[in-house]
Amino acid sequence: MNALQQEIAQLIIDTLNLEDVAVDDIPPDQPLFGEGLGLDSVDALELALALQKRYDIRIASDSKDARQHFTTVASLAAFVQAQQDACKS
Structure with missing residues (x-):
């Protein structure tokens, strides 16, 4: 997992106040919703x-x-990186 993914x-x-979860418990390619981490639409908004902030x-x-x-965390990291790169150019 790279620094941005971490x-x-x-x-x-x-x-999301996931008290019993550590960074190492979330593999970069694990689905965040459904059977993966189990996030829902409210979590997505938060x-x-x-x-953004x-x-x-x-x-x-x-x-x-x-x-x-x-x-996934990996897809979010790629999206954030692409957005930051777009803002620089």
Whole structure:
């Protein structure tokens, strides 16, 4: 797991108050919803707000593409990195 993935895993834990979960308990390719970590739509909203605040990015809530970015820690990290790279150019 790279540094950004670790940061995002910690952000998930902190934002959603997952007391019995450690960063190492969330593999980068584990699904965040359903049978994976078990997050729900309310968790997704809280997480989206936390990501926007922490990384100063925009996540379009009406975008169908946004849903695919929230599938795993790895996909979230790739999305955040792409957003940050886009802001730099």
